[in-house]
Amino acid sequence: MKEKKIIETRSKQEEDLGFKILGYLRRITRAINLNSKRLATENNLTSPQTFSLITIYHMGPLTLAEVASKVHLSPSTMVGIIDRLEVKNLVIRERSKDDKRQVRIRITEEGKKIAKKSPLPLQEELLESLSKLPEIQQKNLSKALKLLASILDTNHSSDKSLSADESCED
Amino acid sequence: MKEKKIIETRSKQEEDLGFKILGYLRRITRAINLNSKRLATENNLTSPQTFSLITIYHMGPLTLAEVASKVHLSPSTMVGIIDRLEVKNLVIRERSKDDKRQVRIRITEEGKKIAKKSPLPLQEELLESLSKLPEIQQKNLSKALKLLASILDTNHSSDKSLSADESCED
DNA sequence: TACAAATGATTCGTGTACGAATGAATATAT
DNA sequence: ATATATTCATTCGTACACGAATCATTTGTA
Structure with a gap:
């Protein structure tokens, strides 16, 4: 009854609910990140990489923007992920013939093997x-x-x- | 009934549940990130910075490791966050007298003002x-x-x- | 007391993750 | 047809986010 000045600009129950939920979300995202990094050392593929690879595997050759949209990442983020998948020879970039702005991401045979047996993050x-x-x-x-x-x-x-x-x- | 080869190494319902949940989590974390960045441009404080500042505000001077633990981040991550809060004059580092390894993070008057009215992410x-x-x-x-x-x-x-x-x- | 082990903050390297700016190619308008 | 606008991938700059390595200090031990 005397420590009430701690939070005074927000009502109590709203603060509670919001703060709790945000705390849970932070813990969840952190756990996902940690798991992603662990998988990266074990399987040589991070969580975003695995998600992207499986998406490409399932949905055929896609443009970079399409992959980004399907795994809920921005194109600029996807560039780096595709970069790293490419140096591992799991996908290849090929310029589209009809629209030379587009880059089609195609999975390799090596990539298919990994995608098939790679555990979901x-x-x-x-x-x-x-x-x-x-x-x-x-x-x-x-x-x-x-x-x-x-x-x-x-x-x-x-x-x-x-x-x-x-x-x-x- | 003829596209069944898409997923064959995992049972159907497990795959469904796991994949869906992971998809939701990806969308959630992304939304949080986007929101954090929007707040950063509007209020000049990102979500981790806000969380850390409010934590320091509520729980008094804390060591770096304590702050990190309370907001569920690693110490190495926290160093950067405190760096950025410090250049904004919202917190100050002061070496602990009894244990010179420790750094106590103290909120400034400026920081208190921000913490009081800063919206939770x-x-x-x-x-x-x-x-x-x-x-x-x-x-x-x-x-x-x-x-x-x-x-x-x-x-x-x-x-x-x-x-x-x-x-x-x- | 001296020396090893542990601890706390930091630095380093890697990988997300984003928006803004850039450059090439295509589409549209005049 | 030419100028403008749009679109796609990429680059750039910033900020997380982590573990491993590092350095100073402290603690435990021989």
């Missing part, structure tokens, strides 16, 4: 932990994340992604 | 959107994120944070 621990939860909780989690994702990225431009399907209407 | 849009949801959904979201955060960072070291309170047991 976080897959192991996350799925194992998830499978221990009751199914209802798994559904809730997935729904909550989907909700949050759509809340957050309506504030920005919205292009459809590989994982933004609409088949989750329970 | 994402606060505006997120809270506004959240407040439109039924309360039960808000609770679910918070619980789901907390669950996911604890699943994810049990894989790593766990120190308690500013936001990791236990008062959410509904």
